[in-house]
Amino acid sequence: MIKVGIVGGTGYTGVELLRILVNHPGVELCVITSRSEAGTPVADMYPNLRGHTELKFTVPDTATLGACDVVFFATPHGVAHSLAAEILATGTRVIDLSADFRIQDADEWEAWYGQPHGARELLPEAVYGLPEVKRDDIRTARLLAVPGCYPTSVQLGYLPLLENNLLPEQTLIADCKSGVSGAGRGAKVGSLLCETSESVMAYGVAGHRHLPEIRQGLAWFAGKPVSLTFVPHLMPMVRGIHSTLYAFAPDLDASVDLQTLYEERYVNEPFVDVMPAGSHPATRSVKGSNMCRIAVHHHADTGQIVVLSVIDNLVKGASGQAVQNMNLMFGLDETAGLNHVALMP
Numbered sequence: 393m394i395k396v397g398i399v400g401g402t403g404y405t406g407v408e409l410l411r412i413l414v415n416h417p418g419v420e421l422c423v424i425t426s427r428s429e430a431g432t433p434v435a436d437m438y439p440n441l442r443g444h445t446e447l448k449f450t451v452p453d454t455a456t457l458g459a460c461d462v463v464f465f466a467t468p469h470g471v472a473h474s475l476a477a478e479i480l481a482t483g484t485r486v487i488d489l490s491a492d493f494r495i496q497d498a499d500e501w502e503a504w505y506g507q508p509h510g511a512r513e514l515l516p517e518a519v520y521g522l523p524e525v526k527r528d529d530i531r532t533a534r535l536l537a538v539p540g541c542y543p544t545s546v547q548l549g550y551l552p553l554l555e556n557n558l559l560p561e562q563t564l565i566a567d568c569k570s571g572v573s574g575a576g577r578g579a580k581v582g583s584l585l586c587e588t589s590e591s592v593m594a595y596g597v598a599g600h601r602h603l604p605e606i607r608q609g610l611a612w613f614a615g616k617p618v619s620l621t622f623v624p625h626l627m628p629m630v631r632g633i634h635s636t637l638y639a640f641a642p643d644l645d646a647s648v649d650l651q652t653l654y655e656e657r658y659v660n661e662p663f664v665d666v667m668p669a670g671s672h673p674a675t676r677s678v679k680g681s682n683m684c685r686i687a688v689h690h691h692a693d694t695g696q697i698v699v700l701s702v703i704d705n706l707v708k709g710a711s712g713q714a715v716q717n718m719n720l721m722f723g724l725d726e727t728a729g730l731n732h733v734a735l736m737p
């Protein structure tokens with residue numbers, strides 16, 4: 393059994409990790425930290441876990457975390473910067489759900505996150521954990537950066553087009569909507585029921601910190617810089633991300649069938665489902681599951697391409713993808729513990 397520790401167990405990604413890991417056949421949960429809730433039984437705070445774990449929250453401590461095989465960080469940005477090196481030094485592997493190691497250019501990270509990069513020396517070995525692209529690197533990673541929620545849905549949506557060099561120089565447009573759990577569990581006026589229900593609003597139009605992360609990934613796929621407009625919106629729902637992705641390919645060779653291209657690219661991917669032509673995937677169809685559902689629409693007469701990509705921000709967009717990466721890192725079945733069917737309705 394793989395011994396697992398979690399730093400930051402009281403946030404939404406932390407409790408989602410617990411929900412997945414308590415039923416994982418290859419895992420023994422050993423440590424779960426919270427400084428503010430130290431001593432509290434986990435199941436007292438999260439009654440959905442009653443009967444599934446006897447663990448209590450403890451304060452983070454390198455000795456106990458270092459006795460684990462892997463430690464997940466479900467903490468705000470900057471925490472993994474300060475703790476990852478000492479945990480790696482014990483031989484324990486690290487999976488970070490924050491953005492600390494996602495962007496390879498430390499100066500760019502500092503510009504977007506507004507704080508000094510606390511672990512530049514670790515960046516060369518950090519692996520970006522998008523299994524559909526980096527599976528071989530993930531298997532041997534010691535330090536793994538779990539992609540952000542918006543970046544996961546946008547990158548998987550554009551990947552087949554960019555990998556096959558089907559989009560000429562242009563500005564791509566990603567119009568994305570998120571549920572409120574994406575803002576985390578911390579109390580904020582903007583997350584209140586009265587602020588979010590019966591209303592939709594864009595935010596971060598001037599620049600959102602996921603933009604450099606998405607651009608980094610799209611440039612890897614295309615082999616050159618990609619211009620992108622990214623506009624996130626807050627939706628009156630708890631979970632889910634819906635990305636409507638636009639591209640324009642007026643000179644696309646008539647022999648290219650985008651439906652077939654997408655189906656063939658993802659045929660062996662356990663967590664990407666290419667929907668039948670003409671589909672409109674709903675966030676509800678992935679709620680609670682690690683699946684990304686994608687539909688591609690192509691208006692051959694105008695050259696307009698519209699890709700729809702939906703995920704659960706807390707599962708494929710965070711904790712599920714983190715466990716998918718753990719499975720790969722430890723040579724387990726990639727889908728172990730992740731076969732949840734989405735909740736309907």
Ligand SMILES: NC(=O)C1=CN([C@@H]2O[C@H](COP(=O)(O)OP(=O)(O)OC[C@H]3O[C@@H](n4cnc5c(N)ncnc54)[C@H](OP(=O)(O)O)[C@@H]3O)[C@@H](O)[C@H]2O)C=CC1
Pocket residue numbers: 399400401402403404405406425426427428429452465466467468469471489490491539540541573574575576577578705706709710
């Ligand atoms: N919500 C989402 O949809 C997604 C979130 N993420 C990322 O996952 C991370 C966690 O987010 P979320 O689950 O919303 O959690 P929160 O940010 O709400 O919770 C943070 C957790 O970290 C702990 N923590 C805070 N500061 C420290 C510290 N200095 N040292 C040790 N532990 C600390 C807190 O416990 P305590 O203070 O008691 O120790 C708490 O358990 C963030 O980086 C977020 O950006 C990624 C993808 C999607």
Ligand SMILES: CC(=O)N[C@@H](CCC(=O)OP(=O)(O)O)C(=O)O
Pocket residue numbers: 489490491540541542570571572573574575576602624626
């Ligand atoms: C709805 C909402 O507020 N979503 C968050 C993104 C989710 C997230 O936590 O992303 P990171 O892991 O990169 O921090 C936001 O826009 O900041």
